[in-house]
Amino acid sequence: MFKHASRLTSVAAAAAALALTLLVAPPRAEAAYGRVTLTVDGVKRTATLVEFERLKKRKRPVIIVLHGGSGGSGAGLRARRNLGLDAFARNIGAVVVYPDAVDGFWGRSKPGLPPPNDEGFIKALTTKLVDQGIASRRRIFVAGISGGGMLAMKLACDNSDLFSGAGAFVANMPADWAASCNPKQPISFMLMNGTADPMTPFNGGVANMPEGPRDVLSAEATFAIFSKAAQCSSQRNQTILDRDKNDGSRVVVEHGVGCKAPVELVKVEGGGHTIPGRRLSASRGVPVGAQNNDLDGARLMWDFLLKRAPQ
Numbered sequence: 001m002f003k004h005a006s007r008l009t010s011v012a013a014a015a016a017a018l019a020l021t022l023l024v025a026p027p028r029a030e031a032a033y034g035r036v037t038l039t040v041d042g043v044k045r046t047a048t049l050v051e052f053e054r055l056k057k058r059k060r061p062v063i064i065v066l067h068g069g070s071g072g073s074g075a076g077l078r079a080r081r082n083l084g085l086d087a088f089a090r091n092i093g094a095v096v097v098y099p100d101a102v103d104g105f106w107g108r109s110k111p112g113l114p115p116p117n118d119e120g121f122i123k124a125l126t127t128k129l130v131d132q133g134i135a136s137r138r139r140i141f142v143a144g145i146s147g148g149g150m151l152a153m154k155l156a157c158d159n160s161d162l163f164s165g166a167g168a169f170v171a172n173m174p175a176d177w178a179a180s181c182n183p184k185q186p187i188s189f190m191l192m193n194g195t196a197d198p199m200t201p202f203n204g205g206v207a208n209m210p211e212g213p214r215d216v217l218s219a220e221a222t223f224a225i226f227s228k229a230a231q232c233s234s235q236r237n238q239t240i241l242d243r244d245k246n247d248g249s250r251v252v253v254e255h256g257v258g259c260k261a262p263v264e265l266v267k268v269e270g271g272g273h274t275i276p277g278r279r280l281s282a283s284r285g286v287p288v289g290a291q292n293n294d295l296d297g298a299r300l301m302w303d304f305l306l307k308r309a310p311q
Helices: 010-015 074-080 085-092 118-131 147-158 175-180 219-229 297-307
Strands: 018-022 031-040 043-052 060-066 095-099 135-145 165-169 188-194 205-209 212-216 236-241 250-256 263-269
Touching (some): 031 118, 060 074, 060 085, 060 118, 060 147, 074 095, 085 095, 095 118, 118 135, 135 147, 135 297, 147 175, 147 219, 175 212, 188 297, 219 263, 263 297
Parallel strands (some): 060 095, 060 135, 135 165, 188 263
Antiparallel strands (some): 018 031, 031 043, 043 095, 205 212, 236 250
């Protein structure tokens, strides 16, 4: 069990109290997982934290993973194992945190109630992990899927001094956030989208989100915000992968050039609302489109964030 630290940020001081109880007492080097309870703006918030016994005595990189907005949960995302993150974290000594949205939907409240403070929740959770000596201050990362990817981008926009890197799968920037997204400093960023996504339009427009329709920028315009923040040149390098000739798609990875922080746009040409090599479930019966098999997109994201960030 973690003890409360004496120092809290203004967010945490205003509205956060953290309690974590380990549910499993693992053998050496096996995963230990616990439930985190955090109160923000009077709303009880929860998350699942995964770490490894042999690494408890030192600060570690932390990956915060935000589930999609289809009524799911962080615990459910971890249980499905379709991101392969626990095995990756074991190999590189990272802590993984899977937060839960209120009632399964980021940014959506119950009728008559204000929207939950999702951004404040993630910030307070992150601060507490640092204060408790769990997280390495310079190696905190956030990534999300679909609606969770949108929230990951919002966190990167507003807190580039807190997060070392951010990533989004099958998500574009909501149009009403674009004007206010001005990262204070360069931040590592990867965007991974399919050009034939039936839910998140690659070229912008109305995203058919489980939370409700939402106007979004194109993938190019979304990426340009973080490319500008990283002070990249107008040039990009490309890597093209098409190992599976029968899946009807290929992957084009565009790398920013001359950037102060690495940024990459992963375009899955012909791909749907899926992660290459990692099939996602249909959202409430809505088809997700073509599945690409040219690479492991989740592993590409984790490698990008953790191997290219400050040590």
